[in-house]
Amino acid sequence: MATETRRLADVSPELALRMYAQMRRIRTFEERVNELYRAAKMPGLAHLYIGQEAVAVGVCEALTQQDYITSTHRGHGHCLAKGADVDRMFCELLGKEEGYCRGKGGSMHIADHENGNLGANAIVGGSAGIATGAAFSAKARGTDHVAVCFFGEGALGQGVLYEVMNMASLWKLPVVYVCENNLYSEYTHYSETTAGEIAARPAAFGIPVEEVDGQDVRAVYSAAGRAVARARSGDGPSFLLCNTYRFHGHHVGDVDRAYYRSQDEETEWSGDRDPLQIMADRLVAEGLADAETLTQIENEVGDEVAAGVEHALAAPFPDPSEVDEHVHP
Amino acid sequence: MSIPSVDEPVTSGAREISLAQAVNEALAEELRRDPTVFVIGEDVAEAGTPFKVLSGLVDEFGPQRVLDSPISEAGITGIGLGAAMTGMRPVVDIMFGDFMTLVMDQVVNQAAKVHYMSGGRLKAPLTVRTTLGATRRSAAQHSQSLHAWVAHIPGLKVALPATPYDAKGLLKSAIRDDSPVVVFEDKMMFATKGPVPEEEYTLPFGVADVKREGEDVTLVATSSMVYVALEAAEELAREGVSAEVVDPRTLVPLDRETIVGSAAKTGRAIVLDEGHQSYGASAEIAAVIGEGAFFHLDAPVTRAGAMDVPIPFSPVLEDQTVPTPESVFELVKSLVGKA
Numbered sequence: 001m002a003t004e005t006r007r008l009a010d011v012s013p014e015l016a017l018r019m020y021a022q023m024r025r026i027r028t029f030e031e032r033v034n035e036l037y038r039a040a041k042m043p044g045l046a047h048l049y050i051g052q053e054a055v056a057v058g059v060c061e062a063l064t065q066q067d068y069i070t071s072t073h074r075g076h077g078h079c080l081a082k083g084a085d086v087d088r089m090f091c092e093l094l095g096k097e098e099g100y101c102r103g104k105g106g107s108m109h110i111a112d113h114e115n116g117n118l119g120a121n122a123i124v125g126g127s128a129g130i131a132t133g134a135a136f137s138a139k140a141r142g143t144d145h146v147a148v149c150f151f152g153e154g155a156l157g158q159g160v161l162y163e164v165m166n167m168a169s170l171w172k173l174p175v176v177y178v179c180e181n182n183l184y185s186e187y188t189h190y191s192e193t194t195a196g197e198i199a200a201r202p203a204a205f206g207i208p209v210e211e212v213d214g215q216d217v218r219a220v221y222s223a224a225g226r227a228v229a230r231a232r233s234g235d236g237p238s239f240l241l242c243n244t245y246r247f248h249g250h251h252v253g254d255v256d257r258a259y260y261r262s263q264d265e266e267t268e269w270s271g272d273r274d275p276l277q278i279m280a281d282r283l284v285a286e287g288l289a290d291a292e293t294l295t296q297i298e299n300e301v302g303d304e305v306a307a308g309v310e311h312a313l314a315a316p317f318p319d320p321s322e323v324d325e326h327v328h329p
Numbered sequence: 330m331s332i333p334s335v336d337e338p339v340t341s342g343a344r345e346i347s348l349a350q351a352v353n354e355a356l357a358e359e360l361r362r363d364p365t366v367f368v369i370g371e372d373v374a375e376a377g378t379p380f381k382v383l384s385g386l387v388d389e390f391g392p393q394r395v396l397d398s399p400i401s402e403a404g405i406t407g408i409g410l411g412a413a414m415t416g417m418r419p420v421v422d423i424m425f426g427d428f429m430t431l432v433m434d435q436v437v438n439q440a441a442k443v444h445y446m447s448g449g450r451l452k453a454p455l456t457v458r459t460t461l462g463a464t465r466r467s468a469a470q471h472s473q474s475l476h477a478w479v480a481h482i483p484g485l486k487v488a489l490p491a492t493p494y495d496a497k498g499l500l501k502s503a504i505r506d507d508s509p510v511v512v513f514e515d516k517m518m519f520a521t522k523g524p525v526p527e528e529e530y531t532l533p534f535g536v537a538d539v540k541r542e543g544e545d546v547t548l549v550a551t552s553s554m555v556y557v558a559l560e561a562a563e564e565l566a567r568e569g570v571s572a573e574v575v576d577p578r579t580l581v582p583l584d585r586e587t588i589v590g591s592a593a594k595t596g597r598a599i600v601l602d603e604g605h606q607s608y609g610a611s612a613e614i615a616a617v618i619g620e621g622a623f624f625h626l627d628a629p630v631t632r633a634g635a636m637d638v639p640i641p642f643s644p645v646l647e648d649q650t651v652p653t654p655e656s657v658f659e660l661v662k663s664l665v666g667k668a
Contacts, residue, residue, distance in 0.1 A: 129407010
C-alpha cells in the first residue's frame with residue numbers, strides 16, 4: 001500500500017515541509033506535556049498523541065480554517081494541526097485564564113472556534129453527533145464547509161456513531177469520519193473488542209471507506225483530500241480508516257504496559273514506523289530537505305514550544321470568582 | 330379529568346386554542362421568523378407526531394426544515410447540538426419523555442457543558458421538546474415524568490408549561506434562548522384549551538405564574554399538577570379553605586421569590602409535581618420554601634408526586650400512582666387542621 005499511496009500523494013515541497021514542521025510541533029508539544037506531568041507541574045492527566053501525528057496533520061492540512069473538526073480525549077494533536085496556538089494550549093493544560101477555555105476545560109476539552117475546532121471530547125464517541133450536526137448545519141446554511149470527526153477505534157463500540165453515520169449517508173452530509181486505529185482501547189487490544197471488519201461498518205451505510213497508512217502523512221493528506229472534496233461537492237460522507245499506533249500509554253501515567261502489549265511491539269513501531277522519521281527520510285531522499293533544514297525546523301519548533309511552556313507557567317490563573325461564569329450565555 | 334378555566338391576566342378577549350395548537354403556532358412563528366430554526370424528530374413531518382401536534386408544519390416549511398428522522402434519539406439530539414453550535418436553532422422532538430434516557434449523554438455531558446467547558450466561547454441554542462405525564466394507560470416506559478433529571482444539571486434550562494398560553498410563550502422563548510432548553514409538555518394536556526392572544530408574545534423564563542390567589546395554603550404545582558391543584562382549590566373553597574396555586578412554569582431558572590413569597594404569606598405549602606416523589610423536583614422546591622420561608626411557616630412543607638413505583642398499566646393500579654384533586658384536597662385538609 002505504501003508504494004501506491006506515495007505515488008498518489010501530490011504534495012508540494014512547501015506543504016511537505018510544513019507538514020513535517022506541524023508533526024514536529026505536536027511531537028515536541030507532547031514531550032513537554034509529559035515532562036510537565038512528571039514534574040507535577042500539570043494538574044490532572046493527559047493522553048499523548050505521540051505516534052499518531054501524521055493523521056491529524058494529514059487530515060487538517062486538507063481543510064480550510066472555516067472547516068470544522070471535533071476531537072477526542074487524545075486531542076492535542078488535532079487542536080494544534082487545526083491551527084491552535086501553543087501558548088494558549090499550554091495555558092489551558094495548566095488551568096490558566098489565558099487558556100482556550102479560560103481553564104475550565106483542560107486537556108480533554110480544548111475548543112478553538114476561530115479555527116473551526118468544536119472541541120475535544122472526553123466521552124468516547126461523544127462528538128460524533130456534534131460533527132455530524134455541524135455538517136448538517138454547514139449544508140443547511142448553504143456554506144461549502146466540511147466537518148471532520150476524529151475518533152479512535154474504541155469509539156466503534158458506541159452506538160451513537162452508527163446512528164449519525166446512517167443519517168449522514170441518508171442526507172448526504174459533508175462529514176468525514178476519521179477513525180484512528182491505534183490498536184488499543186485504553187488497555188485492551190481492539191481485536192478483543194471488535195467483531196468483523198471495521199471497514200464493513202461504514203460500508204453498510206453506503207459510506208465509502210478508504211484505509212490508509214496512518215504513519216505516512218502524505219498518504220493521509222491524499223486520502224483526506226479525496227474525502228473532503230467529495231464532501232464539499234455535495235456527495236456526502238466518507239470514512240478514513242487510519243492505521244496508526246500510540247507510542248506512549250493510554251495516559252501519561254500509564255507507564256507499565258507489559259501486561260497488555262510487548263516492548264518488542266512498541267520498539268517496532270517507534271523504530272520503524274515513526275511518522276516523523278518516515279517523513280524526514282522521504283524529504284531527504286527526494287531532495288526536498290537536508291539534515292540541516294530538518295534540524296532548523298526542530299530548533300524553531302523547540303524554541304516555540306519551550307517559550308509556550310514558560311509563558312504558561314508564568315501566566316495567571318483565572319480569578320476564583322469565574323467559577324460560576326459561563327454556565328449560561 | 331375536568332379542566333377548570335384558568336385566569337390569564339394578559340389574554341382577555343383572546344381566542345381559545347388547544348395546547349397542541351399553541352405549540353404548533355409557536356413553532357410555525359419561529360420557523361417563519363428565523364431561517365436557522367428547524368425541527369427534527371421521529372414522525373414530525375407528514376405524521377405531525379403521534380399526538381398530531383406538528384400537523385401541517387412540513388407543508389409550509391418543507392422537509393428540509395421539518396425533518397423525519399430515523400428512530401435514533403441520541404443521534405438526532407447530537408446532530409441538533411452540532412447544528413446549534415454552528416449557527417442554527419434546532420428543535421429536537423423526543424416523542425416520549427421516557428426516551429430522554431436515550432439522549433442523556435448528548436444533553437448532559439455535551440449540550441449542558443458546551444458553553445462552560447469552552448470558557449464561554451461556544452454556545453448551544455438547542456431546544457429539546459418532549460413529554461411527561463401518566464394516566465394514559467401507556468405503562469412504565471411511556472408514562473414517566475423525568476424533568477428532575479435534567480433540572481439537576483447545570484447549564485440546562487427546563488420549562489414545564491401547563492396552559493396553551495404558557496406552552497406557546499415558553500416554547501418561543503426556549504427557541505430564542507442561547508442555552509440548551511428542555512421543554513416538557515404533558516401529553517394528557519394536548520387537547521386542553523385555553524385563551525391565547527392572536528398577537529405574538531413570548532414569556533420570560535424564571536417567572537412563576539400565580540394561577541389562583543389564596544390565603545390559607547400555597548399549592549406549588551407544575552405542569553399536569555396545576556389542574557389538579559386548581560380543582561382541589563375549587564373544592565377547598567367550598568369548605569372555606571383558600572388555596573393559592575403557584576405555577577413555577579420553569580424549573581430552571583426557578584422563581585424562588587414568588588414561591589417563597591406565597592408560602593410566607595399563607596404559612597403552609599404543598600408542592601405537587603408528577604415526577605416520582607423521591608429525589609424529585611418537589612423535594613427541591615420544598616427545600617427552597619423551607620430555607621426561604623421557615624419563620625413564616627405554620628406547618629412542615631409537604632409534597633406529593635408520583636408514587637415510587639414504575640407506572641403500572643391497569644387503570645385500577647395506575648390511577649393510584651399520581652396525585653388527584655381528591656388526594657390533594659385531603660392532604661390540604663390534614664395540613665390546615667380542618668379535616
